[in-house]
Amino acid sequence: MISKAPKFKPRFRLHPVAILNSQRLRRSLADTYDQKSFYKYAIGLILLLLSIGSLYYTDKLVEELEQREEREVQLYAEGLRYVFNSPFDENFNVVYQVIQDAVNFYQIPAIYVNENNLANQYINISFPKKISPQEKERIIQEKLADMKLEHPPIPVELGKNRTGYIYYSNSFLLTQLRYYPFLQLSVMLFIGYLAYLAFSSERKAEQNRVWVGLAKETAHQLGTPLSSLMAWVEYFRSDPAIDPSIAEEIEKDVIRLEMITTRFSNIGSVPTLKEEPVSEIVANFIDYLEKRVSSKVKFSVYNQLAKEQTVLLNKNLFEWVIENICKNAVDAMGGIGEIHVTLQAPPLMKEVWIDIRDTGKGMSKANMNKIFNPGFSTKKRGWGLGLTLAKRIIENYHLGKLYVKSSEIGKGTTFRISLRATIIE
Ligand SMILES: Nc1ncnc2c1ncn2[C@@H]1O[C@H](COP(=O)(O)OP(=O)(O)OP(=O)(O)O)[C@@H](O)[C@H]1O
Ligand SMILES: [Mg+2]
Structure with a gap:
């Protein structure tokens, strides 16, 4: 007959195999997260390399186009020199038109300033309709000021120590090309960001499904031994030979286990607040x-x-x-x-x-x-x-x-x- 309940300290000990498995699972969970950040960095690196490549290539294109445009303006200068020094006054318009057409191909805005500092020829500069001569002059001077900042002028030697200058700015095409890589980069970053969001939300959804499944299964598996333990508690209680405090202690632990099981099953379902x-x-x-x-x-x-x-x-x-x-x-x-x-x-x-x-x-x-x-x-x-x-x-x-x-x-x-x-x- 047991007269006194043995003093027992419930101690939770994991079987060594369970410990090994738990450590493996933990490591594999941690690895998944390391992999996730690896992919994040890999995608970031690819985007960076693509952006650098695109910037480099466009820069080369811009450089080449800039040189071509400079040659065109030099051609314009040559043409002007030829026209101004031409003894055939009647051909002036024909020759000038041919030169203008050549420069027009690139749509390069250019202004010719003569030896007296007068801006008396220009090309590819647009004015609003119905404009007064003063207003037109003001626009030309404004453009001229901008062009002076953009490129060094191209001299037009007129002979007898007379020199005129052609000022010009980049064509519209070249200006656009300069901004193109930044536009391309923004689009790429935006697409990358969207892809990352889609990727990570899919991963999160998958992880959530795993958690929910794991928790529900654990709760389900614990149900059977718990009800059996409860029956054992009742059995101990009904036996007068067994100290009732033992049944009481075991019951407390069973109730606690039941609470944990309820919490696990709560993970799966949408909890009521x-x-x-x-x-x-x-x-x-x-x-x-x-x-x-x-x-x-x-x-x-x-x-x-x-x-x-x-x-x-x-x-x-x-x-x-x-x-x-x-x-x-x-x-x-x-x-x-x-x-x-x-x-x-x-x-x-x-x-x-x-x-x-x-x-x-x-x-x-x-x-x-x-x-x-x-x-x-x-x-x-x-x-x-x-x-x-x-x-x-x-x-x-x-x-x-x-x-x-x-x-x-x-x-x-x-x-x-x-x-x-x-x-x-
Ligand atoms: N209050 C704290 N002070 C210092 N470190 C903490 C504290 N809380 C958490 N940590 C650190 O965060 C880590 C993760 O905590 P978490 O509760 O998620 O796991 P755990 O306690 O290690 O294991 P378990 O799954 O059993 O809870 C801990 O291992 C510890 O290094
Ligand atoms: Mg903890």
Whole structure:
């Protein structure tokens, strides 16, 4: 006969094969994320190389076209010299027309300034209809000023120490070609961005399907042994030879396992959200947690919210998030330290912030970027799933935000949960 319940400390031990498998799975999850960033960088590099190639090629084209245009203007200069020095006055218009046509092929705007500094010939300059001579002169002078900045003039030797000058600017085609690579680059970047969005949203959807399937299957598999355990509890209870406190202890654990199973099955379905008194839920849950972790961890809750402040919550899932963050905090402080939870509503933001600050070892900037990736863990037996799930629960189901507000090596870390506040009437 057992007179006294044996003092047993339930200890959770994983079979060595299970540990090995868990480590493999964790590594493969982490690898998936490394691969993802590899593809991101590879696509970025290809885009960069294409852009450099395109810029280089267009630059060559621009250079060549610029040289051709300069030759055309020189031809124009030659033509003018020929015309001005021609003894055959009657042929002036015919020759001038031939030269103009040649330059017109490239549509290069050009102005001839004679030896007395008068701009008396021009080509490819458009004027509005019905324009006064003064207005026309003003436009020519403006264009001339721009051309002087653009290219050095081409001299037209007229003999007897007389020199005129032709000023010109790039043709419309050349100007467009200069901007073309930037246009091309923007289009390419835009297409790259769209492709990346499509790619990553498809990956996310796939990951979500895997999570949901895994969680549902786990909940389903746990169902049968749980009901069998419940039956065993009843059996122990009915046997007067067995200390009733054993049945009680086992029942507590079974209830806890049932709660975990419910949480897992909740992951699959769209959880129902209810208006809940958030400060009360947090305070009660911290109270519950405090009793279950080492007495060397001191918890404190500072509530700055109005008592009637509610938030749309799924209580079960939300408590799970708090539990995960606090468990990590306890791990980070090696079981000794403080956890401060502050609830506040920033003015004009319709949000409720729940800050969970610990006095643990903190984390490096590099790790801070990875902690929400599935499979990332710095713990010997960590799965690297706690924060991933917590983030999904807050961001996908509660449309809130979960992030590291601050962290300092050796000092501690603060996580912030930001939720949408319901309006207080
Ligand atoms: N409060 C904290 N202080 C310092 N580091 C932290 C803190 N919380 C999380 N981390 C880091 O983030 C990592 C990922 O945390 P996460 O909860 O996702 O996984 P885990 O705790 O390692 O494993 P598990 O899946 O069992 O939760 C941790 O391994 C730890 O390095
Ligand atoms: Mg964790």
